Amino acid sequence: MIHHQHDIVIIGAGLAGLRAALETSRVADTALLTKVYPSRSHSGGAQGGIAASLANESDDNWELHMFDTVKGSDYLGDQDAIEILVKEAPATVIELEHMGVPFSRNANGTIAQRRFGGHSRPRACYASDYTGHVILHTLYEQGVKQGVEVYSEFYVVSLIMNKGNCCGVVALDILSGELHLFHSKAVMFATGGYGRAYKITSNAHANTGDGLSIVYRVDIPIEDMEFVQFHPTGLYKHGILVTEGARGEGGYLLNKDGERFMKNYAPEKMELAPRDLTSRAMQTEMNEGRGIEGKDYIHIDLRHLGAAKILERLPQIHELALNFVGVDCTKEPIPIQPTAHYSMGGIPTDNHGQVVIDKDNTPVKGLYAAGECACVSVHGGNRLGTNSLLEATLFGQRAGEAMAELVQREKEFTPLPENPAQPAEKEIATILENEGKESVAQIREELQVSMTDNCGIFRDEKKLKKELEIVKSLQERYKHIHIDDKGMRCNTDLMEALELGHLLDFAEVIVAGALNRTESRGSHYRIDYPKRDDENWLKHTLAYRTDKGPRFDYKKVVITRYQPTERKY
Amino acid sequence: MEITFKILRFDPDKNKKPYYRKYTVKVEPGMTVLDGLNEIKWRQDGTLAYRRSCRSAICGSCAMTINGVNRLACNSQILALKRKTVVVEPLRRFPIIKDLIVDMDPFFEKMSIIKPYLITHSPAGLRERLQSPEERKLLDEPVTCILCGACTSSCPSYWYNKNYLGPASLFKAYRFVFDSRDEGTEERLRIISDRDGLWRCHSIFNCVEACPKSLNPTYAIAELKKKIVTTKL
Numbered sequence: 001m002i003h004h005q006h007d008i009v010i011i012g013a014g015l016a017g018l019r020a021a022l023e024t025s026r027v028a029d030t031a032l033l034t035k036v037y038p039s040r041s042h043s044g045g046a047q048g049g050i051a052a053s054l055a056n057e058s059d060d061n062w063e064l065h066m067f068d069t070v071k072g073s074d075y076l077g078d079q080d081a082i083e084i085l086v087k088e089a090p091a092t093v094i095e096l097e098h099m100g101v102p103f104s105r106n107a108n109g110t111i112a113q114r115r116f117g118g119h120s121r122p123r124a125c126y127a128s129d130y131t132g133h134v135i136l137h138t139l140y141e142q143g144v145k146q147g148v149e150v151y152s153e154f155y156v157v158s159l160i161m162n163k164g165n166c167c168g169v170v171a172l173d174i175l176s177g178e179l180h181l182f183h184s185k186a187v188m189f190a191t192g193g194y195g196r197a198y199k200i201t202s203n204a205h206a207n208t209g210d211g212l213s214i215v216y217r218v219d220i221p222i223e224d225m226e227f228v229q230f231h232p233t234g235l236y237k238h239g240i241l242v243t244e245g246a247r248g249e250g251g252y253l254l255n256k257d258g259e260r261f262m263k264n265y266a267p268e269k270m271e272l273a274p275r276d277l278t279s280r281a282m283q284t285e286m287n288e289g290r291g292i293e294g295k296d297y298i299h300i301d302l303r304h305l306g307a308a309k310i311l312e313r314l315p316q317i318h319e320l321a322l323n324f325v326g327v328d329c330t331k332e333p334i335p336i337q338p339t340a341h342y343s344m345g346g347i348p349t350d351n352h353g354q355v356v357i358d359k360d361n362t363p364v365k366g367l368y369a370a371g372e373c374a375c376v377s378v379h380g381g382n383r384l385g386t387n388s389l390l391e392a393t394l395f396g397q398r399a400g401e402a403m404a405e406l407v408q409r410e411k412e413f414t415p416l417p418e419n420p421a422q423p424a425e426k427e428i429a430t431i432l433e434n435e436g437k438e439s440v441a442q443i444r445e446e447l448q449v450s451m452t453d454n455c456g457i458f459r460d461e462k463k464l465k466k467e468l469e470i471v472k473s474l475q476e477r478y479k480h481i482h483i484d485d486k487g488m489r490c491n492t493d494l495m496e497a498l499e500l501g502h503l504l505d506f507a508e509v510i511v512a513g514a515l516n517r518t519e520s521r522g523s524h525y526r527i528d529y530p531k532r533d534d535e536n537w538l539k540h541t542l543a544y545r546t547d548k549g550p551r552f553d554y555k556k557v558v559i560t561r562y563q564p565t566e567r568k569y
Numbered sequence: 570m571e572i573t574f575k576i577l578r579f580d581p582d583k584n585k586k587p588y589y590r591k592y593t594v595k596v597e598p599g600m601t602v603l604d605g606l607n608e609i610k611w612r613q614d615g616t617l618a619y620r621r622s623c624r625s626a627i628c629g630s631c632a633m634t635i636n637g638v639n640r641l642a643c644n645s646q647i648l649a650l651k652r653k654t655v656v657v658e659p660l661r662r663f664p665i666i667k668d669l670i671v672d673m674d675p676f677f678e679k680m681s682i683i684k685p686y687l688i689t690h691s692p693a694g695l696r697e698r699l700q701s702p703e704e705r706k707l708l709d710e711p712v713t714c715i716l717c718g719a720c721t722s723s724c725p726s727y728w729y730n731k732n733y734l735g736p737a738s739l740f741k742a743y744r745f746v747f748d749s750r751d752e753g754t755e756e757r758l759r760i761i762s763d764r765d766g767l768w769r770c771h772s773i774f775n776c777v778e779a780c781p782k783s784l785n786p787t788y789a790i791a792e793l794k795k796k797i798v799t800t801k802l
Contacts, residue, residue: 039716042623141685205622487582490618
């Protein structure tokens with residue numbers, strides 16, 4: 001066991017983690033841990049843009065952005081947090097530009113902005129369809145400039161708590177197989193989403209939601225996990241993202257009759273309705289036999305935009321469609337299907353990124369979270385496209401500021417408890433020594449397929465109850481796994497087994513939460529309860545771990561400016 | 570269709586030297602080399618080690634040598650290779666840590682030498698710095714680079730001299746030298762015209778052939794050379 005001491009440990013080097021590290025490493029000894037390399041983080045998979053009311057294309061202001069976000073969230077977003085998000089958005093984007101982000105430009109030299117689903121103005125600042133990639137690389141470059149200390153390919157296994165205070169993490173050096181203990185005054189999770197709980201997903205292999213279950217296992221609740229966003233346009237059979245920017249630029253969604261079916265679901269917004277509504281519309285078309293060739297896919301047609309515009313604004317989509325489904329989108333429509341994309345829920349935090357553990361927002365000393373793994377909640381029941389890059393950057397910065405302030409104030413480290421690495425050591429030893437008959441890949445496959453079938457876009461009690469049983473039986477089978485690789489060096493077999501343990505833990509929370517919430521709101525749609533029920537369910541879910549499965553409590557939604565009304569597009 | 574994967578295996582803790590091991594994979598249309606590797610790891614041999622993450626050609630984790638050419642496993646269709654046997658090896662001339670996993674640290678360390686960040690001295694102001702679409706267009710290629718290392722690993726000049734900055738770092742230098750907002754041209758040009766810098770490039774074009782994003786580092790290096798010649802350092 002190798003011991004380290006740093007004031008601050010940040011886990012995850014996507015937009016939230018990197019932005020936080022830029023803030024903290026100016027004044028505090030910071031370690032940035034990532035299970036990949038910073039430039040490999042999945043923030044780089046974001047394509048279409050980052051929201052800010054810069055008003056470069058038309059009139060716009062933060063109030064319009066706020067209303068769009070609140071409405072998009074189906075009124076479950078906390079309006080105090082959303083107000084911070086939208087008010088500080090322009091400064092956040094301008095700061096990124098000053099750092100060097102190569103945004104696409106208007107003729108007058110200002111940052112170009114495009115339309116996006118659920119936004120009433122063109123406010124997605126973009127860099128063709130590589131927006132996340134270029135922001136990620138720019139923040140990484142700033143980290144190099146500032147000398148941020150990065151531990152690449154370090155996989156965090158457990159969180160160390162002492163009497164309710166957080167005091168570090170235990171991590172596996174993936175390449176050498178050695179365990180490292182990081183003792184710190186503050187820990188921040190910026191570990192991203194959990195799309196890998198589903199078969200069809202836009203997420204990377206790395207997006208196994210480890211951070212969520214790591215905190216859940218030390219009796220910290222996770223919030224609103226039942227809200228899983230399905231992005232309407234994933235490449236057929238692959239789930240790889242086709243940016244909403246493709247519709248922002250004017251792309252059509254077509255069923256087998258060549259009909260722009262969105263006119264039947266969102267006559268005003270058409271293809272630029274929010275993602276929850278659009279995915280449901282697509283799924284309905286397919287369920288009613290109007291998928292292409294009667295199958296489970298739809299077309300997105302870009303041809304009328306012309307090859308020049310496609311290659312200038314959507315070069316990555318052109319490349320992806322060609323490489324993965326063999327379609328030249330300047331000449332043919334692209335086959336697409338909804339794909340598990342984003343987790344609105346996560347580790348509950350206050351507006352400064354500090355983790356809170358109950359309905360009264362009682363903070364945990366030394367523990368922070370930001371980005372997709374966190375739930376502030378600015379996205380409520382459904383996130384609007386381009387608000388996630390904004391949230392990750394902005395709340396990453398805020399968490400960084402809060403941690404910097406904490407470690408300057410607190411001169412002493414919280415002492416480590418006895419045997420701080422024991423849970424991590426035990427978890428790893430159990431997997432290595434286990435000689436069961438079950439295969440990690442098989443259990444994961446069954447989880448992903450059944451989650452897609454039973455806990456996807458349309459849900460009901462029967463399917464959810466069935467899924468809960470499936471997840472529980474998979475958890476049981478997980479106790480009897482066997483892995484081939486018993487070595488230390490680059491044991492990715494072990495890593496996949498650890499990741500599966502996390503997937504199984506929080507998948508249970510998603511399903512139980514979905515079963516528990518007997519209404520339809522945002523991305524959570526219950527066929528058996530098709531209406532939003534503000535009287536009973538205008539509240540956040542908090543799930544606490546118990547030996548018998550999650551126990552639920554609830555937290556009030558913060559409503560400041562906009563009272564809930566019916567949501568129409 | 571059954572395809573043989575012939576994979577270079579090496580665990581320095583267990584093997585004296587690298588060796589090839591063959592696996593048979595049933596391949597369906599649409600399957601990529603990464604899908605094939607996953608199939609092997611998940612159903613046949615869990616000890617096989619390789620990097621992967623996004624599986625959509627944006628993270629750069631899975632660069633490796635496939636049938637002798639550096640590419641990304643994730644966007645290489647198996648059937649498009651038109652071979653009954655797919656030979657998979659780690660990125661050449663990068664030290665092997667295990668199987669297809671190579672040491673990327675030297676690659677990233679080289680990147681940091683060229684000051685890979687926007688350098689500005691004039692005050693930024695409250696709004697964005699202005700840049701015309703034409704100025705921005707010069708950056709289209711270099712900002713698409715995913716730092717996968719395929720180019721540097723394919724470069725004979727790099728094979729010969731491991732201190733050479735290599736095409737990826739020079740491409741990054743180009744990205745800033747030709748950014749109209751950057752004010753660090755001279756200091757950056759001085760760094761890259763060092764003895765291990767861009768004069769080691771002999772326009773062999775291997776990097777262009779290797780780039781999985783169809784980018785052209787050789788062109789960028791030539792433009793940098795011109796810039797150095799026309800700038801009074």
